[in-house]
Amino acid sequence: MAQLHTLVEDAVAEIPNESPCSPTWDDYAPHFQQGVPLLQSSAAFIDSTAPANALGLLIEKMSSVLLSGKLAQETRLVESELRGDPDAPRRAVAWLLDRDVYASANPGLLRYFGWTVLAHHLSPLVDAFAYWREEECWLRSYCPTCGSRPSMAQLVGADPGRLRLLSCGRCKTRWRYRRIGCPFCENRNYDRLTVLLVEGEGGLRIDYCEGCRGYLKTYDGEGSEEVLLADWTSIHLDTVARDRGLIRSAASLYEVN
Ligand SMILES: [Zn+2]
Numbered sequence: 093m094a095q096l097h098t099l100v101e102d103a104v105a106e107i108p109n110e111s112p113c114s115p116t117w118d119d120y121a122p123h124f125q126q127g128v129p130l131l132q133s134s135a136a137f138i139d140s141t142a143p144a145n146a147l148g149l150l151i152e153k154m155s156s157v158l159l160s161g162k163l164a165q166e167t168r169l170v171e172s173e174l175r176g177d178p179d180a181p182r183r184a185v186a187w188l189l190d191r192d193v194y195a196s197a198n199p200g201l202l203r204y205f206g207w208t209v210l211a212h213h214l215s216p217l218v219d220a221f222a223y224w225r226e227e228e229c230w231l232r233s234y235c236p237t238c239g240s241r242p243s244m245a246q247l248v249g250a251d252p253g254r255l256r257l258l259s260c261g262r263c264k265t266r267w268r269y270r271r272i273g274c275p276f277c278e279n280r281n282y283d284r285l286t287v288l289l290v291e292g293e294g295g296l297r298i299d300y301c302e303g304c305r306g307y308l309k310t311y312d313g314e315g316s317e318e319v320l321l322a323d324w325t326s327i328h329l330d331t332v333a334r335d336r337g338l339i340r341s342a343a344s345l346y347e348v349n
């Protein structure tokens with residue numbers, strides 16, 4: 093996974109990134125108050141031309157780099173799907189943004205390539221949005237930018253004012269949520285929330301809810317966000333959680349096969 097990740101990140105970095113336009117924040121403000129994520133709001137139109145082109149370029153590049161094995165074969169299959177119809181890359185991007193349906197023979201791989209491209213493309217918008225929004229006006233269990241469930245969490249600051257941030261595995265937004273409580277079933281009963289410490293996991297733990305069995309990998313610290321909140325770097329913790337019958341609510345981008 094690490095090798096593939098480096099290849100994909102390097103390829104995406106080489107593709108010219110055209111930043112999306114920021115919306116008129118005042119137009120979006122009422123939707124924000126109602127809990128409509130930015131990318132699902134009619135007040136924030138995201139032109140999918142640039143990310144659709146970038147997705148086509150990335151997959152073309154990956155099929156020339158990955159030469160053998162199952163992953164190479166599947167990448168070529170996704171590439172031929174996208175080439176087969178001039179409108180396919182745009183529809184694939186609409187599907188990634190939960191706006192349309194798109195049938196792919198390998199949705200996992202397309203989701204991984206697609207969200208890597210989109211996260212890169214949206215990064216200036218994610219930063220501008222974080223700067224604009226008042227965190228205490230959101231506090232919802234889904235991503236304020238794209239609407240996804242959190243893939244991870246982070247505890248920041250020091251007690252008694254410690255805060256919990258949730259982290260989006262798709263667009264990389266981090267947002268504030270209640271310190272105590274399950275973001276999947278809203279259970280706030282402290283006795284039914286459990287922390288699972290895994291030996292040898294400096295900084296990471298698994299927080300889970302005995303009510304709905306939902307879990308969140310949680311980074312208990314600051315400074316190594318880049319690595320520890322990357323989700324794919326702690327796939328082994330998802331295996332530990334799954335072996336205990338716990339449920340991951342957010343789709344993983346890393347189930348590529
Ligand atoms: Zn998101």
Ligand SMILES: [Zn+2]
Pocket residue numbers: 274275276277278279301302303304305306
């Ligand atoms: Zn729960």
